Amino acid sequence: MKNDGFFKLAVIVGVISWMAIFAFVPNILVFLASFSSTSTQNFIEPGFSLSNYARLMDTTHLSILLSSLRLSGLVTVICLVTAYPFAAILARTRKPLRNTLLLLVVIPFWTNSLVRTYAMTAMINSSGIVNNVLLSLGIIDTPLAMMYTPGAVVLGLVYTLLPFMILPLYAALERLDRRYLEAARDLGASPWRAFWKVVVPLTMPGIVSGCMLVFLPGIGMFYVSDVLGGAKAMLLGNFIRDQFLTTRDWPLGAAASVTLTVLMGVMLLLYWKSAARLGGKEA
Amino acid sequence: MTESVAQSQALPVVQLRNVAKVYDGQHALKEVSLDVQRGEFLTILGPSGCGKTTILRLVAGFEGATSGSISIDGRDVTDLPPERRNVNTVFQSYALFPHMNVFDNVAFGLRMKGRPATEIATEVRETLRLVQLEGFDTRAVGKLSGGQQQRVAIARAIINRPLVLLLDEPLSALDYRLRKQMQLDLKHLQRKLGITFVLVTHDQEEAFSMSDRVVVMNNGHIEQIGTPVSVYEEPRNLYVARFVGEINIIDAEVVELGENRARVRAQGLDVFMRTSHAFRPKEKVHILLRPEDLRVETLKDLAEDPELEDVFARDRSLVGTVEETIYKGATYDVVVRLDAGGIVTATEFFNEDDETVYFKASDRVAVSWVEGWEVVLPYEK
Amino acid sequence: MRKLRILYATLVFVFLYLPLGVMVVYSFNASRFSMAWKGFTLDWYVKLFSNAALMQAALNSLLIAALAATCSSILGTLIAMALQRWRFPSRKVIHTSLFVMMMSPDIVIGISLLVLFMALSLPLGFWTLLMAHVTLCVPFVSITVYGRLLGFDPHVVEAARDLGAGEYEVFRHVVLPMVFPAVLAGWFLSFTLSIDDVIISFFTTGPTFEVLPLRIYSMVRLGLKPEVNALCAIMILITAVAVFVSQRFLKEKS
Numbered sequence: 001m002k003n004d005g006f007f008k009l010a011v012i013v014g015v016i017s018w019m020a021i022f023a024f025v026p027n028i029l030v031f032l033a034s035f036s037s038t039s040t041q042n043f044i045e046p047g048f049s050l051s052n053y054a055r056l057m058d059t060t061h062l063s064i065l066l067s068s069l070r071l072s073g074l075v076t077v078i079c080l081v082t083a084y085p086f087a088a089i090l091a092r093t094r095k096p097l098r099n100t101l102l103l104l105v106v107i108p109f110w111t112n113s114l115v116r117t118y119a120m121t122a123m124i125n126s127s128g129i130v131n132n133v134l135l136s137l138g139i140i141d142t143p144l145a146m147m148y149t150p151g152a153v154v155l156g157l158v159y160t161l162l163p164f165m166i167l168p169l170y171a172a173l174e175r176l177d178r179r180y181l182e183a184a185r186d187l188g189a190s191p192w193r194a195f196w197k198v199v200v201p202l203t204m205p206g207i208v209s210g211c212m213l214v215f216l217p218g219i220g221m222f223y224v225s226d227v228l229g230g231a232k233a234m235l236l237g238n239f240i241r242d243q244f245l246t247t248r249d250w251p252l253g254a255a256a257s258v259t260l261t262v263l264m265g266v267m268l269l270l271y272w273k274s275a276a277r278l279g280g281k282e283a
Numbered sequence: 284m285t286e287s288v289a290q291s292q293a294l295p296v297v298q299l300r301n302v303a304k305v306y307d308g309q310h311a312l313k314e315v316s317l318d319v320q321r322g323e324f325l326t327i328l329g330p331s332g333c334g335k336t337t338i339l340r341l342v343a344g345f346e347g348a349t350s351g352s353i354s355i356d357g358r359d360v361t362d363l364p365p366e367r368r369n370v371n372t373v374f375q376s377y378a379l380f381p382h383m384n385v386f387d388n389v390a391f392g393l394r395m396k397g398r399p400a401t402e403i404a405t406e407v408r409e410t411l412r413l414v415q416l417e418g419f420d421t422r423a424v425g426k427l428s429g430g431q432q433q434r435v436a437i438a439r440a441i442i443n444r445p446l447v448l449l450l451d452e453p454l455s456a457l458d459y460r461l462r463k464q465m466q467l468d469l470k471h472l473q474r475k476l477g478i479t480f481v482l483v484t485h486d487q488e489e490a491f492s493m494s495d496r497v498v499v500m501n502n503g504h505i506e507q508i509g510t511p512v513s514v515y516e517e518p519r520n521l522y523v524a525r526f527v528g529e530i531n532i533i534d535a536e537v538v539e540l541g542e543n544r545a546r547v548r549a550q551g552l553d554v555f556m557r558t559s560h561a562f563r564p565k566e567k568v569h570i571l572l573r574p575e576d577l578r579v580e581t582l583k584d585l586a587e588d589p590e591l592e593d594v595f596a597r598d599r600s601l602v603g604t605v606e607e608t609i610y611k612g613a614t615y616d617v618v619v620r621l622d623a624g625g626i627v628t629a630t631e632f633f634n635e636d637d638e639t640v641y642f643k644a645s646d647r648v649a650v651s652w653v654e655g656w657e658v659v660l661p662y663e664k
Numbered sequence: 665m666r667k668l669r670i671l672y673a674t675l676v677f678v679f680l681y682l683p684l685g686v687m688v689v690y691s692f693n694a695s696r697f698s699m700a701w702k703g704f705t706l707d708w709y710v711k712l713f714s715n716a717a718l719m720q721a722a723l724n725s726l727l728i729a730a731l732a733a734t735c736s737s738i739l740g741t742l743i744a745m746a747l748q749r750w751r752f753p754s755r756k757v758i759h760t761s762l763f764v765m766m767m768s769p770d771i772v773i774g775i776s777l778l779v780l781f782m783a784l785s786l787p788l789g790f791w792t793l794l795m796a797h798v799t800l801c802v803p804f805v806s807i808t809v810y811g812r813l814l815g816f817d818p819h820v821v822e823a824a825r826d827l828g829a830g831e832y833e834v835f836r837h838v839v840l841p842m843v844f845p846a847v848l849a850g851w852f853l854s855f856t857l858s859i860d861d862v863i864i865s866f867f868t869t870g871p872t873f874e875v876l877p878l879r880i881y882s883m884v885r886l887g888l889k890p891e892v893n894a895l896c897a898i899m900i901l902i903t904a905v906a907v908f909v910s911q912r913f914l915k916e917k918s
Contacts, residue, residue: 026776378819
């Protein structure tokens with residue numbers, strides 16, 4: 001009882017300083033670095049210029065950025081379209097079976113994503129299962145070159161990230177009160193209209209958080225591109241990594257990272273908006 | 284009993300002096316002063332949001348007062364945290380520790396004081412016996428019924444022998460029958476322990492049946508403090524009159540003033556009424572009448588039976604037509620539309636040998652009351 | 665319609681499990697270079713366990729995961745309690761930041777910590793990796809525990825104060841026992857996050873301290889290898905068992 005105030009003060013001071021050192025300072029450093037320039041002695045020469053962002057916008061860099069966004073967007077759309085009906089089926093399945101199916105989704109969710117990326121190579125490389133099956137069925141004569149293509153990267157990302165789309169969608173759909181749907185039908189909505197006007201808006205926070213959990217890693221997971229896409233950097237993640245570890249152009253890498261952070265901020269705002277509209281709590 | 288009467292002459296056990304509480308710019312309490320006497324059962328009565336729970340939380344120490352001071356047993360506790368105040372609380376939700384059994388819940392306070400284990404065991408047994416929960420020691424609190432949880436919450440608080448026990452709507456989660464029983468049990472427990480109880484409720488029946496004094500609150504301030512009888516019979520204003528029980532309000536105008544009386548004109552009547560207020564002639568007033576104080580007779584009976592004259596004051600009767608009757612079980616209400624405008628409700632008892640409702644809609648009736656049973660209040664808004 | 669639903673669900677599950685299954689099967693294939701089945705063998709597993717560097721990396725991973733999970737469970741629980749119990753400056757900012765950190769792409773966390781460690785001129789290795797993994801895990805623990813705290817009757821804490829408990833006693837005897845299942849869940853979550861992480865480890869550890877995912881990464885980049893198949897099969901098995909056990913455990917709890 002005597003050290004009452006001390007415990008409270010110690011915890012609060014500890015929490016604030018930990019957050020400051022490991023959450024705020026690193027991001028501020030990256031932010032500052034994105035405005036500085038490189039030098040031969042140091043990775044970073046303090047200063048203020050927008051040149052890194054300008055360099056990011058030049059043709060070669062911009063094409064990497066845009067193609068990475070396009071790739072990740074495509075992955076997100078494929079995951080969403082695949083996962084939504086699947087999550088809906090899961091949410092409608094009866095109890096004991098549903099728990100088993102859910103378990104089957106959770107296992108790949110928790111399996112190391114590098115392991116899963118690697119597993120995909122055994123499927124699609126020239127001597128892989130897909131080519132073997134197609135060859136033996138006589139559909140093709142020579143093995144298809146699927147590895148080291150943008151398609152392989154998309155497939156790998158979809159494969160590793162699909163559970164991250166399924167689970168939030170499932171959570172949203174499972175929570176959805178079926179009476180809303182019944183009310184909509186009762187008021188004369190067709191099943192299709194009831195879906196678009198009732199189910200989709202009510203599961204919007206799940207949709208947005210699922211998209212966020214797929215889209216953002218889809219930009220950053222450089223090892224998927226390394227393993228399935230070969231030497232060509234296809235993701236912004238590869239680009240950032242190379243700036244930091246190979247080219248040693250930290251300010252340019254920092255500018256790319258800040259861009260990614262801003263993107264995340266925009267998506268988070270979208271999420272909070274969609275959650276707030278349902279009068280829900282955050283998170 | 285005599286001891287507690289003697290003590291009550293002494294210092295109040297809790298004193299609030301001009302206590303105000305502001306939440307987000309909203310006044311939850313506006314400059315409230317209140318003395319709680321030693322050993323009394325005090326109830327704070329009011330609708331939700333009137334500030335009654337805020338008073339309790341300020342006394343317990345869960346909230347700090349924005350201004351003013353609070354003292355317990357003569358010591359200023361305004362800035363003391365809850366664990367250093369000699370008061371304990373029974374929460375509306377009971378707030379039992381879900382991860383502990385009955386014994387550990389009740390023992391918590393003594394353990395915090397560092398009392399020896401053997402002593403704690405004896406005291407817990409003793410207290411559980413007091414709340415009729417002997418042998419429940421090892422039960423998980425989540426498995427108990429609402430009434431049992433309530434008893435654990437009370438035991439957990441009283442085992443610490445607080446100077447004051449604060450009870451925040453403790454019975455609101457119980458069903459009607461159990462609530463009635465617990466009202467009695469609480470009252471008996473308070474007598475037995477001699478601890479001061481401060482209870483918060485929105486239920487006037489609960490307030491009246493248990494308390495020595497009632498504090499009626501509205502909108503962050505105290506409207507009236509008094510015994511249940513005085514609050515019911517002599518409400519200080521329309522708000523209190525309306526909040527505690529049913530009431531008929533008739534607008535009137537003062538004609539002349541006498542000593543503790545005033546001649547008042549209402550509904551074409553011109554009669555003397557008892558009042559302690561100093562009115563001026565021509566001043567508008569309200570006449571308040573409880574439904575059970577009103578007497579109704581049909582004009583036909585009055586004409587046929589001159590004997591009724593004695594008990595039915597014809598000179599202070601209001602004439603009207605019965606609109607409807609409402610059956611209440613032991614009583615029934617007669618709703619009368621007065622000829623001079625307005626509606627009054629009178630509560631009638633059934634005759635011993637006649638269990639039928641005597642009045643019918645559209646009966647012509649006169650309504651009257653015994654002089655002195657009315658309350659005359661200044662006109663409001 | 666019902667048949668269509670079953671078919672669709674089955675297809676998705678086949679998509680999720682076929683590559684994993686194939687890899688497990690091929691970890692027993694005697695052929696080194698070809699995907700064609702050349703007979704059953706345990707050679708790759710034997711080879712795996714005799715690879716000292718790999719075993720060291722695995723041990724390192726377990727060590728880091730256990731330490732990071734424990735540290736972040738303690739820290740995350742304290743943060744959650746502070747956020748829920750006390751009003752202090754920057755409370756809102758911290759709450760929002762935790763959520764943002766949870767959503768942050770690993771690469772952003774990785775390079776920002778790399779920049780921090782460089783700025784402090786800390787040599788990359790065990791300590792920097794541990795700090796990085798704690799940073800990764802703390803938001804997950806905090807949010808889990810915070811959610812659990814919100815589910816409790818806030819009067820329970822007031823009741824404890826009322827009965828004479830100070831801030832520390834409230835934490836020790838009331839808050840901690842009540843949220844313990846959530847803390848435990850947070851610990852397992854952190855352990856898994858740490859074991860699985862590739863990207864953050866990639867930036868925040870040095871050659872002195874190698875962890876399993878990075879070891880796998882360097883092996884995998886060079887193409888298919890049967891012993892990697894074996895290693896992956898073991899990791900899949902461990903994950904499946906862990907998920908199964910934790911699900912059972914959670915079911916019994918509720």
